[in-house]
Every structure is written in C-alpha cells, then in structure tokens.
Amino acid sequence: xxxxxxxxxxxxxxxxxxxxxxxxxxxxxxxxxxxxxxxxxxxxxxxxxxxxxxxxxxxxxxxxxxxxxxxxxxxxxxxxxxxxxxxxxxxxxxxxxxxxxxxxxxxxxxxxxxxxxxxxxxxxxxxxxxxxxxxxxxxxxxxxxxxxxxxxxxxxxxxxxxxxxxxxxxxxxxxxxxxxxxxxxxxxxxxxxxxxxxxxxxxxxxxxxxxxxxxxxxxxxxxxxxxxxxxxxxxxxxxxxxxxxxxxxxxxxxxxxxxxxxxxxxxxxxxxxxxxxxxxxxxxxxxxxxxxxxxxxxxxxxxxxxxxxx
Ligand SMILES: [Zn+2]
Numbered sequence: 001x002x003x004x005x006x007x008x009x010x011x012x013x014x015x016x017x018x019x020x021x022x023x024x025x026x027x028x029x030x031x032x033x034x035x036x037x038x039x040x041x042x043x044x045x046x047x048x049x050x051x052x053x054x055x056x057x058x059x060x061x062x063x064x065x066x067x068x069x070x071x072x073x074x075x076x077x078x079x080x081x082x083x084x085x086x087x088x089x090x091x092x093x094x095x096x097x098x099x100x101x102x103x104x105x106x107x108x109x110x111x112x113x114x115x116x117x118x119x120x121x122x123x124x125x126x127x128x129x130x131x132x133x134x135x136x137x138x139x140x141x142x143x144x145x146x147x148x149x150x151x152x153x154x155x156x157x158x159x160x161x162x163x164x165x166x167x168x169x170x171x172x173x174x175x176x177x178x179x180x181x182x183x184x185x186x187x188x189x190x191x192x193x194x195x196x197x198x199x200x201x202x203x204x205x206x207x208x209x210x211x212x213x214x215x216x217x218x219x220x221x222x223x224x225x226x227x228x229x230x231x232x233x234x235x236x237x238x239x240x241x242x243x244x245x246x247x248x249x250x251x252x253x254x255x256x257x258x259x260x261x262x263x264x265x266x267x268x269x270x271x272x273x274x275x276x277x278x279x280x281x282x283x284x285x286x287x288x289x290x291x292x293x294x295x296x297x298x299x300x301x302x303x304x305x306x307x308x309x310x
Contacts, residue, residue: 031296033080033300034081034082034300035084035267035277036235037168037267042068042092042114046272053273054242069099074274075278076103079278081277083103084103088109105134108135110141111143125159135166137167137210138212140170142192143186148196169211169212171192171213171214171216172213172214173216174187194215208306209229209231212235213235214252226255233264235266237267237280238267241280249287252264261298262305265306
C-alpha cells in the first residue's frame with residue numbers, strides 16, 4: 001500500500017508546489033507601485049544629443065515629447081506603477097495627466113528645465129487650492145547653492161503647511177563634475193545636507209517633507225532627522241539604480257534597521273532614461289533583506305499614506 005500511495009503523494013506535492021509558485025509569481029507581477037519621483041521631461045531638456053544612462057549605458061531612444069510619454073508609459077504599465085507623482089512644469093505635467101488622469105499626479109518642480117520662475121505667492125496658493133499640483137517639488141535648490149531654509153521660500157512653505165501640500169526636496173549630492181557644468185556653477189554638496197531642513201521644521205511643524213534620494217550619503221543626518229521629526233519621509237530614487245547595488249542596499253538596510261520602514265518610498269527619478277524604472281524596481285524586488293511586507297510598504301503603502309492616495 002505504501003509503495004503505491006507514495007508516487008501519488010509526490011505528484012500531489014509537486015502540483016501544490018507549482019500552484020504556490022505560479023501564485024507567488026502572479027502576486028509579484030501584480031504588486032501595485034507608486035513612483036513618487038517621476039520626471040515629465042520634454043525633448044531637448046538634456047540637449048540635442050542626450051547622454052547615455054550612466055548606470056546602464058543605454059541611450060534614451062525617445063526624441064519627441066510623444067515618444068517620451070509613450071516609452072515611459074510602457075514601463076509604468078509593465079511594472080504595475082499605478083500612480084506617478086509628476087515632477088515637472090505644470091504644462092508638461094498636464095500633457096501626461098490629460099493622457100492618463102488616473103495614473104499621473106502633478107507636482108510643481110523648481111527650478112525646472114524651462115527656467116520658469118516660481119509663481120507669486122497668490123498665484124501659487126490659487127494653483128494649490130485648484131489642485132494644479134498636489135506637492136511642491138522636486139525642489140533642486142542645492143543646484144542653486146541654496147537650502148529650504150533660505151528666506152525667499154518661507155511664504156511658499158507657509159502656504160504648503162496651511163494647505164497640507166507635501167514638500168519634495170532634493171538632498172544629498174549629484175552627478176560627478178556638477179559644479180563645473182554650465183547649468184550649475186553654484187551647486188554645493190553642503191547645501192544638500194538633510195540637517196538644513198531643521199530650522200524649517202521648527203518654523204513650520206506641520207509641514208510634510210520628503211527627502212529625495214534619502215539624504216544619501218548623509219546617513220547619520222538622515223537618521224537623526226527621521227527620528228526627531230515624524231513628519232519627514234524619504235524616497236530612494238536614483239540611489240536605487242545609479243549607485244553600486246551593495247552601496248544602495250547598505251544604506252537602505254541601515255534605515256530599515258533603524259526602524260523607518262514605514263517612511264521609505266519608491267521613486268525612480270528616471271529623468272530622460274526610462275530604463276531607470278526597470279533597473280530600480282528590480283533592485284528593490286531583489287533586496288535580500290526586505291520582507292514581502294516591507295516591499296509592499298516601500299512600493300505602495302507608505303506613499304499612499306504620505307500623499308493621501310486612496
Ligand atoms: Zn533630485
């Protein structure tokens with residue numbers, strides 16, 4: 001009897017394993033993702049011959065606004081990125097939102113690639129009330145050698161605090177040779193230190209702030225800010241594809257070990273390189289130290305809570 005039932009049981013066991021494997025695979029494919037750092041670039045923003053992706057070496061193949069939209073959309077759909085916080089000009093964000101109003105949400109970038117000035121504060125407030133943008137950023141103030149504590153931004157931060165508009169601040173560093181580039185002679189590493197936001201958080205205690213690029217490589221300052229100020233979260237953008245994998249994993253793991261797993265959000269910061277979406281999603285999926293729940297939180301739950309996405 002035993003010799004007859006054993007092969008049957010083995011067969012059953014194999015079928016059960018296959019079912020679980022298929023279910024697990026389907027689950028990973030249907031994991032919902034929010035990209036909190038998605039740029040709505042225009043053709044020509046990086047010159048007529050854009051450089052290759054510094055991580056993959058691949059050239060961006062989109063050469064028109066329409067191609068930029070469609071090449072990004074293909075990857076957003078492929079990885080089930082159901083929401084993307086668009087960091088760009090209102091005009092370019094509107095292009096994306098008009099095409100797919102469910103997926104895309106507008107955030108007001110400054111400075112932007114068109115060198116638009118900030119709107120005056122009355123206009124800014126009106127635009128915020130009318131939901132022309134749901135967040136203020138990416139604020140690349142570091143590229144101007146400035147910080148969020150610079151007095152010229154104070155009236156805008158007061159409005160953001162009053163209306164519950166999150167502020168999305170570029171922190172950390174930038175590409176090699178940035179201060180020598182024509183765009184950015186005022187760029188300084190020091191301006192990207194996370195601690196520069198402390199006086200802002202003291203003055204506007206209800207202001208929600210997202211430190212883009214998780215303050216990398218200023219780990220100690222980032223941990224201190226996250227610990228003392230619960231209204232601050234981070235995104236993992238660009239570090240999740242442009243730096244060596246182990247470097248990214250070590251930094252992310254340090255924030256997880258420190259207890260901040262509910263305040264870390266996925267972002268691509270794909271700029272003009274749409275393959276950054278694929279590279280970054282895969283790195284998070286493969287992170288050996290993250291549980292399924294932690295991946296769900298980083299990919300979706302934490303951003304849904306931070307941005308109030310239903
Ligand atoms: Zn940035």
